[in-house]
């Protein structure tokens with residue numbers, strides 16, 4: 001049985017004044033069902049992706065989805081969490097529910113981060129690291145990836161130009177994404193140069209190398225392919241893989257992102273395609289160095305040569321393999337629990353030809369890589385439109 005996406009919704013991402021975790025969840029749940037052309041009565045199971053880790057006083061959040069409509073009462077609902085890949089963990093749980101025989105599954109991802117005071121944000125995010133080693137890292141998760149960037153520079157040379165190219169590309173792409181938090185084309189020079197507006201945050205990473213602190217939510221309606229083919233649109237999972245790695249970075253060569261590599265290899269094999277067959281990829285650019293290493297882990301470039309991919313414009317919107325046409329986490333924002341669901345929504349939009357200004361021409365097959373921690377939780381999906 002192939003699980004399919006048949007409806008979706010996406011809130012704006014950003015500092016969303018006046019919204020609550022509950023209002024974000026109920027908004028996208030309601031809109032996704034309407035987009036699929038079904039009602040709350042049709043839902044057989046609900047999965048909520050919500051990281052939390054201190055961002056919200058409420059931890060027990062699965063039932064918040066039921067607040068969208070009284071008719072959702074008594075539906076099975078569960079919250080799942082897997083750090084920054086929480087959204088994709090929810091999607092995968094939804095697929096498993098479909099494969100187990102549930103007909104309609106509603107998957108929601110949500111996070112509200114901006115109501116948390118500055119220093120607490122970094123501390124909350126670091127709960128997704130290995131506390132004995134990384135718990136006191138200054139600058140939160142930026143500190144973790146700052147160390148990774150430093151180590152990469154030591155092994156392969158200074159990559160500041162390539163990181164600035166990635167930042168500039170993703171910021172430029174995000175200008176056309178109506179859901180994105182920061183719709184500003186900063187340009188290469190601004191991203192490359194340290195300045196008052198673009199200071200160093202951790203190691204060689206400047207502000208423009210970091211994803212954003214965001215509120216937001218996204219939702220998907222999943223069903224089986226037989227049901228999907230009778231609905232308005234059907235975007236099928238050609239592949240969905242999950243690879244979990246050790247939490248301590250000291251147990252791995254952290255510059256390899258091996259979990260990412262294994263997940264891509266498994267997904268491409270089970271989809272029966274090569275990387276060249278993909279029309280575009282949404283990848284986890286929590287920091288620009290992550291996108292650079294992901295180019296190598298997914299097989300776009302040999303180890304240590306990811307910079308060339310960025311510098312030659314291969315992953316630009318009009319390049320051979322557009323990467324992050326949505327603007328990525330860099331520009332769109334990164335409300336942790338929502339991110340993986342958002343990546344699936346935006347990829348489905350592309351394949352349905354409903355992506356507006358960020359539409360990739362003739363998009364046929366879309367790849368997604370969503371990661372939790374420093375390549376600890378690794379999820380790859382390959383989506384294909386079948387109706």
Ligand SMILES: CC(=O)SCCNC(=O)CCNC(=O)[C@H](O)C(C)(C)COP(=O)(O)OP(=O)(O)OC[C@H]1O[C@@H](n2cnc3c(N)ncnc32)[C@H](O)[C@@H]1OP(=O)(O)O
Nearest residue numbers: 084125141142201207208210211212213286371372373374
């Ligand atoms: C596996 C994983 O996914 S780990 C990833 C988890 N997520 C993170 O770690 C979030 C990382 N990002 C951050 O912590 C923050 O965005 C930081 C530290 C980079 C910047 O935060 P601050 O220095 O507090 O910036 P502040 O919120 O005060 O904003 C100052 C200005 O910078 C801009 N800005 C803030 N963050 C960013 C960013 N990441 N990129 C570009 N511009 C930014 C703001 O829009 C604002 O612009 P303005 O002066 O024109 O209004």
